Amino acid sequence: MLKSLKRSPAINTPAVELKDVSYRYPRTKRWVVTHLNLRIQQGEFVAIMGENGAGKSTLCQMMNGIIPNSIGGRLAGQVLIHGLDTKATGITELATKVGIVLEDPETQLFTTSIRSEVAFGPENLCLPVEEIKERVRWALDVVRLTGYEERMPTSLSGGQKQRLAIAANIAMRPDILVLDEATSQLDPVGVEEVLSVVRELNQKYGMTILMATDASEMIAKLMDRVVVLDQGQLVCDGAPRQIFADTNLFKRLMIRAPQVSQLAAQLKEEHIELPVFPITVEDANQGIQEILRETKSTPLPVEDKRPLGKQPPAIQVQSLNYIYQPFDVHAVKNVSFEISKGEFVALIGQNGSGKTTVLKNLLGLLKPTSGKVLVSERDTNTTPVAEMARHVGFVLQNPDQQLFAETVEEEVAYGPKNLGLGKSDVNARVERALKLVSLEEKRAEFPPALSKGERAKVVIASALALDPEIIVLDEPTTGQDYKGCHQIMQIAQSLHAEGRTVVFVTHHMALVAEYAKRVIVLSGGEVLLDDATDNVFSKPDVVRKAYIIPPQITVLGQALPASLGLPRTPLTVLTMKQAILQHFDHKGKPS
Amino acid sequence: MSALIAYYPGKTFIHNLDPRAKIIFMVIVSTAIFMVQKIYIAAIVLAFMILLWFLSRLPLKVLWGFMKVLLPIIGFLFLVQAIFYPGTTPLIKPLIPLGRGYGQITLDGILFAVLLALRLMAMIIMLPLVSFTTPVQNFALGMVKMGLPYKLAYTMTTALNLVPILQAETGVIVDAQRLRAMQSFEKGKLAEKLKAYPALVTPLVIGSMRRAQLMAVAMDSRAFGASKSRTYLEDIRLRGRDWVFIVLSVFFAVGMVLASSLA
Numbered sequence: 001m002l003k004s005l006k007r008s009p010a011i012n013t014p015a016v017e018l019k020d021v022s023y024r025y026p027r028t029k030r031w032v033v034t035h036l037n038l039r040i041q042q043g044e045f046v047a048i049m050g051e052n053g054a055g056k057s058t059l060c061q062m063m064n065g066i067i068p069n070s071i072g073g074r075l076a077g078q079v080l081i082h083g084l085d086t087k088a089t090g091i092t093e094l095a096t097k098v099g100i101v102l103e104d105p106e107t108q109l110f111t112t113s114i115r116s117e118v119a120f121g122p123e124n125l126c127l128p129v130e131e132i133k134e135r136v137r138w139a140l141d142v143v144r145l146t147g148y149e150e151r152m153p154t155s156l157s158g159g160q161k162q163r164l165a166i167a168a169n170i171a172m173r174p175d176i177l178v179l180d181e182a183t184s185q186l187d188p189v190g191v192e193e194v195l196s197v198v199r200e201l202n203q204k205y206g207m208t209i210l211m212a213t214d215a216s217e218m219i220a221k222l223m224d225r226v227v228v229l230d231q232g233q234l235v236c237d238g239a240p241r242q243i244f245a246d247t248n249l250f251k252r253l254m255i256r257a258p259q260v261s262q263l264a265a266q267l268k269e270e271h272i273e274l275p276v277f278p279i280t281v282e283d284a285n286q287g288i289q290e291i292l293r294e295t296k297s298t299p300l301p302v303e304d305k306r307p308l309g310k311q312p313p314a315i316q317v318q319s320l321n322y323i324y325q326p327f328d329v330h331a332v333k334n335v336s337f338e339i340s341k342g343e344f345v346a347l348i349g350q351n352g353s354g355k356t357t358v359l360k361n362l363l364g365l366l367k368p369t370s371g372k373v374l375v376s377e378r379d380t381n382t383t384p385v386a387e388m389a390r391h392v393g394f395v396l397q398n399p400d401q402q403l404f405a406e407t408v409e410e411e412v413a414y415g416p417k418n419l420g421l422g423k424s425d426v427n428a429r430v431e432r433a434l435k436l437v438s439l440e441e442k443r444a445e446f447p448p449a450l451s452k453g454e455r456a457k458v459v460i461a462s463a464l465a466l467d468p469e470i471i472v473l474d475e476p477t478t479g480q481d482y483k484g485c486h487q488i489m490q491i492a493q494s495l496h497a498e499g500r501t502v503v504f505v506t507h508h509m510a511l512v513a514e515y516a517k518r519v520i521v522l523s524g525g526e527v528l529l530d531d532a533t534d535n536v537f538s539k540p541d542v543v544r545k546a547y548i549i550p551p552q553i554t555v556l557g558q559a560l561p562a563s564l565g566l567p568r569t570p571l572t573v574l575t576m577k578q579a580i581l582q583h584f585d586h587k588g589k590p591s
Numbered sequence: 592m593s594a595l596i597a598y599y600p601g602k603t604f605i606h607n608l609d610p611r612a613k614i615i616f617m618v619i620v621s622t623a624i625f626m627v628q629k630i631y632i633a634a635i636v637l638a639f640m641i642l643l644w645f646l647s648r649l650p651l652k653v654l655w656g657f658m659k660v661l662l663p664i665i666g667f668l669f670l671v672q673a674i675f676y677p678g679t680t681p682l683i684k685p686l687i688p689l690g691r692g693y694g695q696i697t698l699d700g701i702l703f704a705v706l707l708a709l710r711l712m713a714m715i716i717m718l719p720l721v722s723f724t725t726p727v728q729n730f731a732l733g734m735v736k737m738g739l740p741y742k743l744a745y746t747m748t749t750a751l752n753l754v755p756i757l758q759a760e761t762g763v764i765v766d767a768q769r770l771r772a773m774q775s776f777e778k779g780k781l782a783e784k785l786k787a788y789p790a791l792v793t794p795l796v797i798g799s800m801r802r803a804q805l806m807a808v809a810m811d812s813r814a815f816g817a818s819k820s821r822t823y824l825e826d827i828r829l830r831g832r833d834w835v836f837i838v839l840s841v842f843f844a845v846g847m848v849l850a851s852s853l854a
Contacts, residue, residue, distance in 0.1 A: 066808050091814060107805040107806050110752065110810070112726040112728065115825075116726065120815075121813035124818075125817070127822060327650070365770075385766075385770065396763065402767040404767075
């Protein structure tokens with residue numbers, strides 16, 4: 001029965017068709033998706049973009065009938081997969097048509113070996129053992145995990161885990177693969193790994209791919225089509241070049257366009273137009289060379305970026321080693337660095353390079369196996385964490401594990417109360433902290449019910465209420481959309497401007513380039529580079545060793561011929577724009 | 592403490608046993624341990640369990656981790672036995688004379704506490720000995736073959752899988768509280784610690800609910816529970832060595848009970 005139903009759709013039936021679909025979750029009144037119409041043909045490679053809360057995940061989970069068949073709620077209209085209405089189709093049948101990969105690898109891997117993980121789906125389909133074996137072999141081959149069959153999923157890197165999740169889905173031989181923010185927790189190289197697998201599935205096997213993501217540089221390079229959602233409605237649908245050129249849309253919705261597109265958009269405002277609207281480095285490289293051919297090169301004045309006068313140290317790490325027990329994992333090897341008061345430092349490196357371990361040692365959450373850590377002149381080995389917390393505000397990765405209270409106000413007051421401050425002092429601190437993150441109006445709300453960006457801000461405010469001189473942020477931007485990322489980084493920037501020392505970890509290299517003054521690159525538990533931000537990104541081959549890819553605008557700077565006299569390592573779109581504008585100023589009149 | 596449910600890959604004979612043989616071993620032997628009344632037999636049983644631990648090539652540090660958790664419980668046992676065991680060979684004068692031998696530390700009381708401690712340790716080792724050497728999906732398969740519906744077996748093992756995740760999560764939440772200058776976890780009195788725990792509940796419950804919901808999405812997407820039965824890639828089969836192991840387990844269990852009741 002199953003076999004005969006499979007792969008028998010009429011030629012012209014679209015792979016996915018949404019007819020006037022609206023949806024609301026059970027026990028809620030708000031429609032999260034309204035009157036959505038969408039047709040996707042077999043073999044298309046489609047990106048779904050939009051802010052957090054725009055309805056991307058909801059759309060993804062509609063594809064295989066999880067919404068509404070498992071989750072419930074009210075779905076109006078029709079979702080048709082190869083012409084089959086999801087509401088009237090069983091999960092087995094849908095599972096063989098649509099695979100889905102989620103954001104967090106931990107929630108979608110259940111077994112203890114890679115082989116059994118991939119076999120899990122086919123086993124549930126009651127396939128014969130020989131067929132299962134063949135499918136496992138094929139799926140692991142496609143995601144390049146052949147030879148790893150006996151390994152435990154927990155021993156894999158983030159990128160490998162997501163590839164395994166893809167294998168586990170394609171082993172059920174779906175025609176459609178949905179990836180719901182499946183790359184947002186990965187480091188840049190992990191993102192590349194996953195995308196190259198997905199691309200092969202699309203090109204070689206003709207699989208329809210729907211991917212909710214804001215990795216716009218990848219979208220520009222790989223995908224055919226972009227669908228933009230805003231507040232549950234489809235606001236834009238077209239080819240990447242067409243979509244990214246619509247600069248008003250991106251400004252209004254705060255969605256991340258490729259940096260070269262941002263550059264072109266900003267130049268356009270100055271009445272300088274590139275011959276073709278660029279979405280990739282190659283496009284931009286060609287275009288900029290063309291418009292600058294006629295202009296004279298002007299050497300840029302060398303800025304002096306050295307800080308004036310040496311500040312006393314805020315953080316001193318001396319030959320730090322950390323070994324995790326019971327497996328003797330040597331996570332941090334002989335790491336030494338010093339951060340002066342008032343610095344703004346990014347700590348970067350691949351997942352598992354030791355960043356979080358180093359940060360935890362700064363507060364005494366972990367005690368050095370050997371070596372010494374002095375923070376605000378206190379030895380973290382002997383100072384209690386609660387005491388360190390007065391000097392260092394440490395925001396952990398996942399906000400949801402750091403919200404304990406009934407209201408935002410109580411949440412922020414939790415720390416100052418622990419310090420034993422009087423009521424008026426506590427209130428004053430809460431006020432100031434809420435103001436710093438602009439959450440004064442949400443003070444009475446239940447923290448877990450806030451949006452993702454707001455939850456992160458509550459946690460930051462809670463750390464700030466202790467009035468620490470140092471702020472440490474561990475991946476504050478993971479899972480945040482473009483708007484959330486910049487809001488969080490702007491808070492960090494204002495703290496830095498107040499004279500506080502800021503240290504942060506992130507995988508978003510554009511944010512590192514834009515905000516950090518100094519970058520420490522960790523690789524395999526060791527310091528690979530420690531230098532001013534532009535110096536670090538000017539060594540792409542060294543950085544690549546740490547599995548880090550510089551931001552697109554920096555790559556463009558390095559790709560352009562040196563003879564143009566443009567900055568070699570531009571860190572922001574603004575720097576590049578200003579450099580190009582200078583050329584035109586020289587000529588007297590913009591083109 | 593390291594997680595109770597984890598899998599340590601290996602190729603030792605214990606790893607290779609059929610999960611059913613291991614489940615039977617665990618049930619029979621732990622029942623028998625309850626009936627052991629002699630210290631030296633309990634000591635032999637414990638030594639045997641440690642031997643099996645070595646033979647499975649499980650890390651010794653993990654074993655030590657378990658023992659460290661047991662220490663306070665054992666200490667408590669000693670205290671209770673010292674006070675309440677009606678012994679006849681007093682070592683120290685009664686601290687609190689309760690009459691009829693109660694309240695004094697007696698040799699009998701200490702020996703009984705030693706017996707209890709040995710039994711407890713032997714039993715506690717068995718659980719990780721089995722769970723660490725058996726892939727969780729085989730454990731589930733073992734239960735299915737013993738007659739449990741597969742949805743129930745998988746739900747049980749998935750729940751067990753969540754234990755280490757919850758443990759790790761609790762650790763992170765406690766850290767988050769310490770970072771907000773909460774001192775109770777470091778130097779607070781027991782009463783203060785207890786007061787700090789309720790704050791763990793909100794993030795833990797909300798986190799677990801979110802996780803459970805996403806796991807359900809992932810499992811449904813892979814057709815879990817789509818039909819009453821399913822196939823298994825790796826079948827398990829009771830082979831000669833498994834039967835030998837089961838028979839030996841029975842002998843071992845009966846032997847320890849008999850030896851304990853003789854003379």
